[in-house]
Amino acid sequence: MFLFKMLGTAAGGGVPQWNCACRLCELSRTNPRAVPPRLQLQAIASGDGQSWYLLNASPDLRVQIEANPELQPGSRFGRRNTPIAGIVLTTADLDQVLGVLLLREFQPLTIYATRLVRKTLESNSFFRMLHRVPDQLTWVEIVPGQSFFLGDSGITCTPIPLEGSLPFYAREMNTGEKGQASLGLVLEKEGRRIAYTPALPEITDELREIYRTCDTVLVDGTFWSDAELSRTHSGTPLARSIGHVPLSGDDGTIALLKDIDFPRRVFVHINNTNPILDTGSAEYKAVLAAGWQIAHDGWQLDS
Template sequence: MQILVLGSAAGGGFPQWNCNCRNCAGMRDGSVRTIPRTQSSIAVSANGVDWVLFNASPDILTQIRANPALQPGRGLRDTGIVGVVLIDAQIDHTTGLFMLREGKPLDIWCTPQVHEDLTTGNPVFNVLSHFCTVQWQPVQASSPSPFSIPGAAGLRFTPVPLSSKAPPYSPHRHDPHPGDNIGVLIEDIASGRQVFYAPGFGAMEPHLDEYLGCADCVLLDGTFWTDDEMIRLGLSQKTARDIGHLPQSGTDGMIALLGRYKKPRKVLIHINNTNPILDEDSPERAELTRAGIELAYDGMLIDTGDNT
């Protein structure tokens, strides 16, 4: 099984177009050793030919051009993407669907909560009905059960509800439901290898222990280093946890949490432009390295058959 990181940044990408924080300004003038990143998305394949797209970021066309495997060119109109899984209804995970409007009907797997958000508060699906149309495939997070995707032979997917908030435009923004945000356990049926993908991991919950402990690789929320990161910079009045992200630092942060688990390869994805771990020479990045935690980057290929 191959996991291709199409984009590794949080909403806005890196550097963010209107941001002059230390990271963004340093990226532009070369004073910070780092690399640019597009907005978070991955693609998964069992055979390297047929790919399931997880989220469709606003940068999806750039990501497809940068990854030829997604455009095999077998016909006049063609794509390697056989289906789309949405983990939530956030703008940075769904706006890219508009860029796929020229193709065949989009087969999209998402929860009823995400479907509601994308047909009401932010009616992406309604707009697409005038173009390629959407073929919605319901995913039930309240009672998780595995599902398969036609065309993606050899893969099995299990939705896992995560504590979070629906987007600001959601009809139930202040009334959370299981299914507003999910993680997904991705399994290679032949090898038994498992990857747990949860870029919106907001808090540890008892039911998540088995997924973190048994997976061969985890791709988890890397948005913020500290809980008050945006507040200290004067960019927001909300903490990381307020907006559904578990920060890396602190006794109850992501680094401490992942330290409990020995088996999985540990990778952070969905990294905000303000996070000091983007600076490859920062003490925060060194702390991640000491903890055995990697940082996802655009174009990163994770092969679950590769033990290195």
């Protein structure tokens, strides 16, 4: 058994974003059939349907747990329990780690992370809340390029080193440890092989070769165009400058991966400014015509 599910598919801030009145956020509020609301990015994986592993930890995690029974505690196991067996952190970005702090109620946790990501989080006093009782938190160091098992799930996880640095709040901690700050993941069990790469600063030949070995790839769908964010919010940076290859254009994701014959290709981590959110837009139709899926909250890997 190999189960994989998206609990949230939006970029940081979700859809609609709390402080945004752009056309897409307004449409999501007034006509959610056209632009369905989305929670912030969260994926889970399981090898048996009983124990689940979080891929990062969304700020929307509590809502996502309550909306998905497979992540909820069961009274038959006592008053305090969780089916969450571990958390894999691929980055120290706030919209991927804040959910860890929501799991602080004296619950033992196992976190898989690189040495640099662990160091970054432990330097913040907030994370001391996870050390109030003995053995509350167990760290497992992961090394880019070195495969490991997710507990006893039978799922092999291989961290893919990506270009990129620590987020703005921790920029003084950037130490030049290549591949430690940002990872993609390849998850594999029983012949199924999934690439999970929701943040891509570039698409390299090495990454393309990894994709060729996978039956499903989940890829960064943050922005449609490089200048999209700056057109919507004046003074904001270009997509590539903040670590996201846009979907469109001759040097965009769709063009760069068009020659790979994927059984299943899926966009995740979609920003509230991306026109593919609108199911009636030309951009939405272009993505589907190119053979891509656009993941929705609740999207699951079919068997």
